[in-house]
Amino acid sequence: MLKQRIITALVLLAILLPALFYPSPEPFAVVMLVLVAAAGWEWGRLNGYRQGIAVLFGAEMVLLCGLSWWLGLLSRPLPILWSVAGAAWVLGGAALLKLAVPGWPHIPKALRVVGGLLALWAAWLAAVQARMVGINFLLSILVLVWVADVFAYFAGRAFGLRFTRNKLAPAISPGKSWEGVWGGMIGVVVLALCWVWADRAAAAAVPSLYSHLAGRGWWLLLLGVVFLAAMSVVGDLVESLIKRSAGAKDSSGLLPGHGGVLDRIDALLPTLPLAMMLASLA
Numbered sequence: 001m002l003k004q005r006i007i008t009a010l011v012l013l014a015i016l017l018p019a020l021f022y023p024s025p026e027p028f029a030v031v032m033l034v035l036v037a038a039a040g041w042e043w044g045r046l047n048g049y050r051q052g053i054a055v056l057f058g059a060e061m062v063l064l065c066g067l068s069w070w071l072g073l074l075s076r077p078l079p080i081l082w083s084v085a086g087a088a089w090v091l092g093g094a095a096l097l098k099l100a101v102p103g104w105p106h107i108p109k110a111l112r113v114v115g116g117l118l119a120l121w122a123a124w125l126a127a128v129q130a131r132m133v134g135i136n137f138l139l140s141i142l143v144l145v146w147v148a149d150v151f152a153y154f155a156g157r158a159f160g161l162r163f164t165r166n167k168l169a170p171a172i173s174p175g176k177s178w179e180g181v182w183g184g185m186i187g188v189v190v191l192a193l194c195w196v197w198a199d200r201a202a203a204a205a206v207p208s209l210y211s212h213l214a215g216r217g218w219w220l221l222l223l224g225v226v227f228l229a230a231m232s233v234v235g236d237l238v239e240s241l242i243k244r245s246a247g248a249k250d251s252s253g254l255l256p257g258h259g260g261v262l263d264r265i266d267a268l269l270p271t272l273p274l275a276m277m278l279a280s281l282a
Contacts (some may be wrong), residue, residue, distance in 0.1 A: 007256075015031060018029060025128060028127075033061075033065050033066070036065065037061045038147070042260045043117065043204045046243065047113055074128050082126070085282070088119075089119075097169065097241070100172065104245040127277030130151060130190065130276065134205075135206070144271070152183050155182065159183070168180070169237055169240075172244060177239070188225045188229045232271045240266075250263055
């Protein structure tokens with residue numbers, strides 16, 4: 001299993017890194033388009049659709065993202081879109097977690113499907129726009145999610161239930177603890193402060209998200225990164241809720257050893273548009 005995970009990770013990095021660091025953002029946009037198309041197919045399957053319909057959802061993602069590209073949305077400021085997407089994730093995420101696993105099937109299937117596909121589209125658009133701002137800017141968002149996850153894991157293992165009596169969401173993800181969440185938040189605060197220092201030391205031509213927020217005030221930087229870390233947890237929990245409702249361990253087996261695409265990008269779905277929202281409003 002470990003060997004399979006490592007091989008899959010190396011293949012993904014061999015595809016993603018050249019696209020990410022290519023001088024123009026087009027290759028990265030294409031790679032991300034392939035990923036969200038696969039995620040669209042997985043979304044159809046998780047919502048009980050058969051193979052043919054699920055493939056159609058993947059094709060719809062290609063069409064929607066391709067149309068956005070053709071219309072020039074990638075290079076346009078979209079503060080209203082990011083605010084709407086951010087509000088939808090904050091309010092919708094809270095509502096879904098309150099409904100929990102039993103409440104998911106009671107949501108009309110059409111609403112579930114459309115909402116999921118729009119969330120994937122917004123994440124794709126946010127990721128590509130962030131890459132167009134600059135590699136440093138995009139990486140600062142991606143690494144925030146990874147650091148929050150890693151610190152949460154180790155903090156949860158070391159301190160889980162030492163300071164609180166209840167798990168974070170036992171009916172959705174029994175392994176997650178409040179101590180893990182706090183550990184993830186501490187991790188991203190340290191990351192942000194170090195990244196701002198590195199930006200200034202290197203006189204970075206393109207600032208990271210952290211330097212952008214810090215330029216408006218250190219209070220905004222601290223609140224912003226803690227908020228994004230919290231919403232990355234929401235994204236993870238929402239996908240876990242949906243998988244439990246569907247009776248699935250993984251969103252698919254597309255990535256051997258890692259599950260499916262949604263399993264790897266669930267925390268990024270709310271974080272990417274919310275990061276663009278903070279950047280546009282700050």
